[in-house]
Each structure stands twice: as structure tokens, then as C-alpha cells.
Amino acid sequence: MPTLKDLIKPLVPRELWDKIPRSFDIIGSRSGAVAIIEIPPELEDYKYAIGEAVIKLNRHVKAVLRRVGAREGEFRLYRYEVLVPGPTEVLHKEDNYVIKVDPTKAYFSPRDQGDREDIARQVMPGEIIMYPFAGVGPYAVAIVKRQPLVKLVIAIELNENAYYYMLDNIKLNKLEGKVLPWLGDAAEFMSIVHGVDRVILTLPLGAHKFLKQALTCVRDGGIVHFYHLGVEEDPFGDAERITMNYCGELGFSCLIINKRIVRDYAPYVYKVRLDIKVSKG
Numbered sequence: 001m002p003t004l005k006d007l008i009k010p011l012v013p014r015e016l017w018d019k020i021p022r023s024f025d026i027i028g029s030r031s032g033a034v035a036i037i038e039i040p041p042e043l044e045d046y047k048y049a050i051g052e053a054v055i056k057l058n059r060h061v062k063a064v065l066r067r068v069g070a071r072e073g074e075f076r077l078y079r080y081e082v083l084v085p086g087p088t089e090v091l092h093k094e095d096n097y098v099i100k101v102d103p104t105k106a107y108f109s110p111r112d113q114g115d116r117e118d119i120a121r122q123v124m125p126g127e128i129i130m131y132p133f134a135g136v137g138p139y140a141v142a143i144v145k146r147q148p149l150v151k152l153v154i155a156i157e158l159n160e161n162a163y164y165y166m167l168d169n170i171k172l173n174k175l176e177g178k179v180l181p182w183l184g185d186a187a188e189f190m191s192i193v194h195g196v197d198r199v200i201l202t203l204p205l206g207a208h209k210f211l212k213q214a215l216t217c218v219r220d221g222g223i224v225h226f227y228h229l230g231v232e233e234d235p236f237g238d239a240e241r242i243t244m245n246y247c248g249e250l251g252f253s254c255l256i257i258n259k260r261i262v263r264d265y266a267p268y269v270y271k272v273r274l275d276i277k278v279s280k281g
Helices: 004-011 014-019 041-057 110-122 138-146 160-172 186-190 207-217 237-250
Strands: 025-029 032-037 061-072 077-084 090-094 097-101 128-131 152-157 179-183 196-201 218-231 253-266 269-279
Touching (some): 025 061, 025 110, 032 090, 138 152, 138 179, 160 179, 186 207, 207 218, 237 253
Parallel strands (some): 128 196
């Protein structure tokens, strides 16, 4: 089967061949999908041809979006340029559940599926979990579908569009009573809830601002999953320093029981996760 590079090479000068994207994200399933691609400025004149090539490579893709710049704004969303117009609200299937989302209105990454499953495998029956920055709720869905005996996942989201998609996902996956959705500011909610078994801080660009609260609201012996960005030379160093500074300030004994590079975030930068066991002795 041809690759995107195979289809585009005949259309661009040889000196630009190394600029052709090697991959793109697909959100959705056989019922319809949207492709999201990054195209360097050197290929500006060929962007629509690239969009059409993506459609040829995947018959389920109905729309192609070009990601422009970094995540920005209060809700940390990407800006997109439409290369091939079409529906952008899709049902994305993962394992034994579905996620309804429009990536132009709410953040969702299919590349985090492996991390979602890794977190879900750690959850034990009877747990109460705090899940700030929940977006459309993919971690909550993955957890309850894998561990149906979880007591409750409290999913907090500030973006109204993402929150309403989360409500849809709770219904679509029959999770009523297991996922408690809350529309509002995570800091406000975390300041009044204590004694949860686990906190999942999935936002790599800013989770550190909420880590102190997460360490405080988790129970003695509970777990905080802290996401951060790390450079290639020392991917976990900054996250570890932040963790230990807050633990020392609070007088807690914190043990980093696991470290994980979740995926690439930017050239030579990774999205990483620390699993922190908190002892309040």
C-alpha cells in the first residue's frame, strides 16, 4: 500500500521530499473519521494536494484538518485549517468503548490510548478517583470499562463543549452512576474534596500548577499520576524536582513508583508521567 510520501513525491521538488509528513492522526472509525496533519510552511503550495492524498489513503476519512501552531487559549485547543471540508464530529472507537468528539471544539488525542489503558489497569475495585481537566472524559471511560467495580470517577472540565461531549460519552458507554461529571474550575473542586484514592493530572502544560492540591486531596497511601513535559536529555528530571519540592513543602513522603514516557510532544520533547505514592504519616 502506498504511503503519503509516495503519493506526494511526484508533486513536489526533490529538495522538499524530506519535508513531507510521515504520519497523521485519525480520530473516528469506519462510520466516519477526521484526519489531523501537520504540514511545514515549505509545503504551503501543496497543502490541498496533501489533504486529498490523505483521503485516498483512508476511505473512512471524511475531513482533513491542518494543525496550526501550538495549543492555546483558556481551553488549550489547537487551531486548524480545513484542507478537505467535511463533518468533524465523530465516534472514535478504542478497545470496548467509544468516544464522541469534535476535535475543533474539544481536545482529544488518539495517541494517548496506550496510556489510558495503562492507567486503567492500575485501578482497583472500590476506588474514588479525581480526574481534573477531563475534556471529553476518555480516561474515565477507559477506567470504568476496564474496572467496572470502581466506586466513582469525578471528572472535572471547564470547557462547556468538552463537558457536553463528556455527558454524551457517559451515556454512550452506559457509565451513569460511575462517572460524576462536573462543569467548572478544577482548582475550586479540588480544594473541597479530600481522601480520594487516585488523582489523574493529564494536562502536561500546566498540571504542575495543580500538583500541590492533588497531593493534598489524595488519601494517605493514594496515588497521583502527574503529567509533565521533559526534554530528551533528561525527560523526568523537571517533573521529579517539582514533585519533591511540593512533597517537602507539605511534609509528605512521596515515592515515585513508576515513570513513563507517554509519547513525543515536540521535537526532542516528551510528554511524561510520574506515578507518585503519597504517604502522609
